[in-house]
Amino acid sequence: MSIEKAEQNKQVEAGSEGQGAGQRPLNTLWPGRGWLGWGVGLLALLALAVYPLLNGQDTFAVGLLTEMLIYGLFALSLNLLLGYTGLVSFGHASFFGLGAYSVGILATRVENNSFLVGIAASLLVGAVGALVLGFFSIRTSGIYFLMLTLAFSQMLYAIAFKWTDFTGGSNGLTVRTPELNLFGWTVDLGQTSGLYWVTLACFVIGFFVLRQVVQSPFGHSLVGIRDNESRLTALGYQTRNFKLLAFVIAGGLAGVAGALNAYHNGFVSANEFYWTTSGLVLVMVLLGGKGSLVGPVLGAFFVRLAEQFIQGQSWSLGSFVVSERWTMVLGLVFIVFVLVAPSGIVGLWLSLVGLVQRRRGRAEAGLLEAKGGESL
Amino acid sequence: MSLGTSTEVGRAALQVTGLSRNFGSLRAVNNVSLRVEPGERRAIIGPNGAGKTTFFNLVSGAIPVSAGSIRLGNRDVTRLPDWRRVRLGLSRTFQRNNLFTSLPVFENVRLAVQRPQGVSYDLLRSARSHTGINDRVGEILEQVGLSARAKTVVANLSYGEQRQLEIALALATEPTILLLDEPTAGMSVAETGRMITLIERLPPGLTLLIVEHDMEVVFAIAQRITVLHLGQVLTEGEPAQIKGDPQVREVYFGEGEQ
Numbered sequence: 001m002s003i004e005k006a007e008q009n010k011q012v013e014a015g016s017e018g019q020g021a022g023q024r025p026l027n028t029l030w031p032g033r034g035w036l037g038w039g040v041g042l043l044a045l046l047a048l049a050v051y052p053l054l055n056g057q058d059t060f061a062v063g064l065l066t067e068m069l070i071y072g073l074f075a076l077s078l079n080l081l082l083g084y085t086g087l088v089s090f091g092h093a094s095f096f097g098l099g100a101y102s103v104g105i106l107a108t109r110v111e112n113n114s115f116l117v118g119i120a121a122s123l124l125v126g127a128v129g130a131l132v133l134g135f136f137s138i139r140t141s142g143i144y145f146l147m148l149t150l151a152f153s154q155m156l157y158a159i160a161f162k163w164t165d166f167t168g169g170s171n172g173l174t175v176r177t178p179e180l181n182l183f184g185w186t187v188d189l190g191q192t193s194g195l196y197w198v199t200l201a202c203f204v205i206g207f208f209v210l211r212q213v214v215q216s217p218f219g220h221s222l223v224g225i226r227d228n229e230s231r232l233t234a235l236g237y238q239t240r241n242f243k244l245l246a247f248v249i250a251g252g253l254a255g256v257a258g259a260l261n262a263y264h265n266g267f268v269s270a271n272e273f274y275w276t277t278s279g280l281v282l283v284m285v286l287l288g289g290k291g292s293l294v295g296p297v298l299g300a301f302f303v304r305l306a307e308q309f310i311q312g313q314s315w316s317l318g319s320f321v322v323s324e325r326w327t328m329v330l331g332l333v334f335i336v337f338v339l340v341a342p343s344g345i346v347g348l349w350l351s352l353v354g355l356v357q358r359r360r361g362r363a364e365a366g367l368l369e370a371k372g373g374e375s376l
Numbered sequence: 377m378s379l380g381t382s383t384e385v386g387r388a389a390l391q392v393t394g395l396s397r398n399f400g401s402l403r404a405v406n407n408v409s410l411r412v413e414p415g416e417r418r419a420i421i422g423p424n425g426a427g428k429t430t431f432f433n434l435v436s437g438a439i440p441v442s443a444g445s446i447r448l449g450n451r452d453v454t455r456l457p458d459w460r461r462v463r464l465g466l467s468r469t470f471q472r473n474n475l476f477t478s479l480p481v482f483e484n485v486r487l488a489v490q491r492p493q494g495v496s497y498d499l500l501r502s503a504r505s506h507t508g509i510n511d512r513v514g515e516i517l518e519q520v521g522l523s524a525r526a527k528t529v530v531a532n533l534s535y536g537e538q539r540q541l542e543i544a545l546a547l548a549t550e551p552t553i554l555l556l557d558e559p560t561a562g563m564s565v566a567e568t569g570r571m572i573t574l575i576e577r578l579p580p581g582l583t584l585l586i587v588e589h590d591m592e593v594v595f596a597i598a599q600r601i602t603v604l605h606l607g608q609v610l611t612e613g614e615p616a617q618i619k620g621d622p623q624v625r626e627v628y629f630g631e632g633e634q
Contacts, residue, residue, distance in 0.1 A: 215502040217495045217509075224487045227476040234436070234474070235488045235549055236462030237496065245497075 048200055052193035059192040063264070066196045068304045069203040070260045075284040075296035076210055077253035082282070083290030084214055085246045086226030087138070090278050091149030094133060094156050095126040095251040097273035099258030101160065102126075104173035104268035113178035115189060115198070119259055126255020127248045134247030138240055150275060157273035172269035175262045189263065199260050206253050211293055213249060222246055283330065287337055289344030298345045303330065387449055389414040389553050389583040390435070390466075395444035396607075397427075397434055404430040406607035407444070412553075417584045419598035421591075421618075423627060426604040428587040429471055432557050435585075436468045437461045448553065463492075467551035469542040471558045471587075475530045481541060482526040485513045488548030513548075520544040520574060536567035543574065554578070556586040560593050572596050595619075603627075 048069075052062050074096055081087040099122035106118055133152045140148055160167045167173065177189040180198060188194045213219045221242050224232045229239050262268045271277065280303070288299020310329050315322040322329065341348045390412040397405040405427045412418050420428050433439045435446055437458035445454045453461050476484045486503065489512050490496045504510070517523045520540045525533060530541065539559060546554055559575065560568045568590065575597055578584065588594050594601065594615075601618045603610040605627045611618070618624055 212502075213499055215504070216500065217490045217498045217503045217506065219499075220483065220487060220490070220503045221496045223479065223483075224476055227478050228474065231474050231476065231545075232487065233457075233459045234438075234462065234468065234470075235545065236459050236491050238459050242496075 045204065049197070052196055056193050062192045062196050064304065064308060066192070066199050066264050067261075068301045069196075069199045070257050070264060071281065071284060071300040071304060072297040073203045073206045073260070074254055074257035074281050075288065075300040076206060076293065077250040077257065078281050079285050079290055079293075079296040080210060080213065080222070080246055080250045080253075082285055083292070083295070084219065084226060085222040085243060086229075087243060087246070088142075088146050089137075089149045090146045090275070090282065091133070091137075091151070091153035092250070092254055092281055093273050093275070093277035094149070094153040095130055095254035096258035096261070096277060096281075097153070097156055097160065097270075098122070098129045098251075099126045099255030100262040100268045100272045101167060101173070101258075102255065103259045103262045104168070104175050105166070107175045107178075108168075108173055113176075115178045115180040115263075118178065118263075119202070119256055122255040122259030123252045124255075126258070127252035129255070130247045130251020131244070134244050134251070138243040138247065150278070153273055153278055154275060157270050157275075160270035160273055167270070168268075170270070172267055175266050175268055177263045177266065195260075195263060199264070202256055202260060206256065207293065207297075210249075210253070214293065218242070218245070283334055287334065287344050289346030292346050295344055295346040302345065306330070306333070387414075388412060388447070389416065389449065390585070391447040392435065393445050393447075395431070395434055395446065396442045397430055397439065398442045403607050405434060408604070408607070408609055409444075410602060410609070410612075412583055412585060414552075414583055415581050417586070417597055417599045419586050419588060419594045419601045420604060421588065421594055421601060422604035422610070425606075427607040428604055429557060430607075431604065432468065432555050432585075432587060436466060436555060462549055462551075465550070465552035466555070467546040467549045467553070468555035469546045469557055469559060471561060473535075473538045473542060475538060475541055475545070477531045478529065480527050480529050481517065481522055481533065482513055484530060484541060485516055485544050485548050486510070488545045489513050489516070492548075492550045516544050516548050519547065519577075521570065536563050536570075539563060539567070539571065540574070547578075551582065553583040553585065556584065556588075558587055558589060560588065560590050568593065 048065065051065065055061060074092075077095075078089065078092045081089050081092075102122040102125040103113075103118040106113055106121060133149070137145055137148045137152070161169060163169065164171070177195060180187040180189055180194075187198060189198060214222070221232070221237065224237070225239050225242060232239055258272060261272070281300075284299040284303050285296045286299070287302060288297065289295030307326050307330070310326050311323045313323050337344060343350070388411045390410070392408060392410040395405055395408045395410075396403060408427075408431060420431065422428055430439070434441050437453070437456060437460075441454060445452060447453065448461065448464050448466055451464060453464060453466070456464075476487065479487075486509060487496075490503070490506070490509050493506075493509055493512070495506060495509065498506075514523070514526075517526055520543050522537060522540055522544060525537060530538065533541065539561075543556070543559065546556075556575070560571050563571060572593055575584070575586075584597070586594070586597060588597075598615055600612065601615055602612045603618060603621075603624050610623060610627060611621055613621070
């Protein structure tokens with residue numbers, strides 16, 4: 001009964017939205033698209049952009065926002081694989097780490113670093129790394145793909161940890177943030193708000209790059225792979241190339257996120273490659289909701305904010321101090337989400353909107369009945 | 377049309393020679409040879425387990441052959457992967473609906489259309505702005521009678537509509553040879569009638585191979601019929617010949633059809 005209702009509503013919705021709406025994959029439909037979506041997005045962007053002006057002394061908050069944006073970009077890049085292409089990668093830290101070490105090694109070997117060169121290098125190294133690892137990984141699928149991506153990232157971890165001459169080994173590398181000169185205008189990245197604004201710019205560019213990708217015919221092909229890869233092959237697609245290109249795009253953007261993180265921390269360590277980094281970003285995407293652009297960002301923001309909140313509390317049960325057990329709390333939250341809201345925060349929002357629409361639809365139907373149903 | 381007499385002249389659309397496929401000790405397809413002329417409508421019939429679907433899977437490249445060769449026009453495609461054969465004009469539908477179930481009908485067809493149009497790698501424009509592609513999708517939906525369902529997610533289509541969409545996807549790849557694997561399986565009488573009309577209206581230049589259980593459908597569509605039995609070609613001929621063939625009656629119609 002409720003399925004019929006939902007179907008009816010879908011028809012009504014499609015009818016009123018015109019030709020374009022139904023041509024989009026439904027699962028990427030964000031209910032606030034159109035002017036409402038743009039409005040909310042612009043407001044959020046504006047708020048993020050002016051925050052340091054209003055509260056610039058609070059370097060802790062600005063630093064936290066920087067971290068949220070970095071992980072937002074990182075999660076977005078993974079989502080191209082996980083949410084759109086259906087590739088469950090458990091080694092996305094590979095590219096995050098490659099980006100981080102790119103700027104780390106540049107910082108230790110090259111005088112007079114430029115920020116733009118660092119970002120370009122991390123983009124390139126991340127993308128090339130993804131090309132190489134992807135070349136092997138996409139030959140497998142399912143659990144084997146997952147294990148292979150994990151194995152590659154752990155290999156990189158071992159290299160970063162052992163190759164002391166090049167990577168600093170267990171000491172890591174110190175990264176001094178270079179200057180950024182844009183058209184004669186210098187941004188002081190040593191200041192928290194300077195780096196924050198640059199990170200925000202990178203995040204926004206990354207967001208719109210991915211938005212373009214998923215709305216392009218190529219992005220639609222990726223969704224086809226996720227939905228039914230063998231059928232796409234039977235339509236004449238060589239799906240391997242599509243997966244590899246998706247890998248390269250995701251790897252490049254993850255590399256940029258890694259570089260920004262290195263600048264933010266002023267430090268690079270082998271932990272960037274460690275499987276917990278891959279796991280954390282995977283959790284962010286799943287908590288936010290895979291398969292939409294907003295979901296992973298919300299997931300990353302949520303995880304980072306919740307971490308700060310929990311660690312700031314003094315709750316304890318006997319000797320169990322909650323603030324010292326953040327990962328355990330995150331694990332519990334994750335379990336609840338997987339069981340109750342498997343489509344994440346976006347899924348929760350969608351079912352809420354669906355509920356409201358259904359109720360409104362019912363009210364309208366009632367109104368029509370009262371009028372004799374003439375206008376249908 | 378007596379296509380049978382022209383076998384030695386011109387180039388066949390599809391030429392299969394000595395095709396075999398073993399599953400363990402079972403010879404599902406055993407030394408099958410077959411020649412289909414351009415524009416021909418050929419039905420392949422046979423009782424359950426005759427190897428019809430295996431034969432289709434071999435021709436489309438879904439599974440590798442054990443022996444024999446497959447030629448499309450003048451090209452040997454025996455070792456080519458399935459996606460390459462599609463690009464050479466060989467397209468198929470599936471016996472069990474094989475669609476992009478979480479996507480709307482329009483999107484299903486668009487995926488099929490954008491590849492032969494060469495834009496499936498396009499990253500710079502949005503799919504919605506490719507109006508040429510979208511118009512072509514509209515035409516195909518019109519052709520198979522699904523225009524009204526363009527926005528419906530495939531999972532919400534009726535079974536018969538999903539069968540229609542199977543054909544739409546196959547047509548959208550711009551084939552010269554179309555393999556239809558039991559297009560009316562599981563359909564109601566009314567749906568079957570619509571499907572026959574749809575198939576009859578396909579462009580006459582399109583070569584058609586159809587596996588079908590429903591004899592009415594076969595006799596409505598086919599110009600020639602090949603009968604498979606236990607993986608081998610039992611006989612081949614025009615519908616009237618096949619109807620009267622005592623061997624065919626024994627292995628095929630004898631098994632409960634009459």
